[in-house]
Amino acid sequence: MDNKAVEWLYQQLPELVDKGIIPAQSAERLQAYYGPVDKQLKSKSVLMIFSIIGTILVGLGIILILAHNWNQLTNVTRLLISVGLLLVAQILAAATIWVKKDHSTWTEGGATFLMLMVGTSMTLVGQTYHIVDDTSAFLLTWMLLSLPLIYLMGVTTPAILYLLGVTVWTATNHFGIVDKQLTWVLLALAMPYYWRLLKRNRYGNSAVIFTLVLTICFYICFGIVFSNYIHTLASLICATLVSVTFLVGLLWFDGAVDTGRRPLQAVGLAGSISIAYILTFKWQWSRLNWQAYPPGSGEYLLALTLLVLVIGLGAMLLRKKRYNNVLLGILPLVVGFGYILQYFDASGINATILLNAYVLWLSVTILLTGVRQSKIGLLNIGMVMLAFLVVARFLDIDFSFVVRGLTFVVLGICFLIANLLMLRRKNEVIK
């Protein structure tokens, strides 16, 4: 359980005991179970963030100074500088292992600096000999030489830099389709560390940031690695991908008190709404041409696998009797049905209507849930979605400026009234 939640619980306990809701014994047991709140955690986190930022700035500064390409330096001097910097970084890292192994501020800073210097030393040698840096080979060497640091020093910043490095490597590598699959092996090499983070505290800062970066890197790598397969069914594949993210978040990362600590749900939700919204435009459907670009077996297989995964995860969610998010989770099925409609009607009008109806339904449901639960944030999300839908249709279809203007005014007034009513209701409840 995250620290904030424990702190909140401890603040509530005296009141709960006073009011006789739980016996004092239970309060003591709860305190014994969760242990003391680490009051120093906040200052530790701040210190660590500054240490990491400081280290990265120093590292980048050194890289920039060397990028000046000092003409006065001989090849030997340049080599001595590059190896010397690396050696200093290694000694610092070794010292943190020896002396400050349990101080994450030191280990994170030391390992990050060393990782940057590994790259710098190779760049400087390349620059000395005017080597056309084969970016992908350079990145691969750099990442593989830095990977052991993640495990030996138990550090998250280099792990995140590793994920970013592998993603850039995937983007810059010009090999064939099979070679590109090596990306998955490289990403998998960081997974034991991720597992360790999740086991320690899946809602802790490190795990949350790692999850967020991993999700985004995974999307980018997926897009690049399968770029040869993804054409006609691109929207469906994207919808299933974000849906899988959302459902995984709901199933295994739903325990955080703070919504900011549910990265998978946040990314999945934002992605699902964006894709659904984009697909409400008619040109997205009318541009699909099944005859000219029929999907290959690879594309079908990819889409089908992801759809099966969505259905499986959805079934698990339903088995847990959690029906409230089903509406968002069914996005891939709606998009899939849209594709079937488009197949029989190339104009795309039926698929467009379907997606518009879906987004309308979704917006109204979110809006009503906000009203029912008196959650002003949810109400506004629903209203924004609805407003976007209306505005988009107005840009789509040729209406006069007067009509468009009036609609905007009416929408704005609706927003203001809804918020006013909600605030008044909240105030009444408080009174």
Added chain:
Amino acid sequence: MRNTKLTLGLFMIVAVLQLAAPLYMAWHWENILQTGSQYYWQTAPVDPYDALKGRYIDLGFKEQKGPLVGNFNLEHGQIAYALLAKDANGHTMITGVSATQPSETSYIRVKVSYTKDNIVHVELPFRRYYIQEDLAFAAEQAYRQRANKEGIVAVRIKDGYGVIEQLYIGDQSIYEYLHGKK
């Protein structure tokens, strides 16, 4: 404590590997620079927007194509071997491009750009000349104006790998040329 010692031991192995990477690179290229054969390559101007990228000059070469050797299909991006010779002026010329590694010594590993009428157009591995930041603009101007007539790149080549020794404008190195102009 035993755990820390083990971690430190493993760290030492990683550290040695990390040190080996730049050292090996330096040894590899320095060895070519010291023991490789010298070739003079005539330069050609490149797109002015490409000429200077931060702190290096993008180099273009006149001799970047040769007849296909053997019965192979060379595709874009594929590694091939350009066979080298010197013309009457001592400038390098490509006598052929082969898909397999030749047995003779004067050849260089290249990337295939495209093949047309049995002539293979290639990308040479040395396309950059790194230069000090404050001299970069003047160097770019000099290269753009004179690359076509007087630009020469001295390259050392060994076992298919090449490393730039110097960029010349006329008979002066680029640094001598720039300092002479000041």
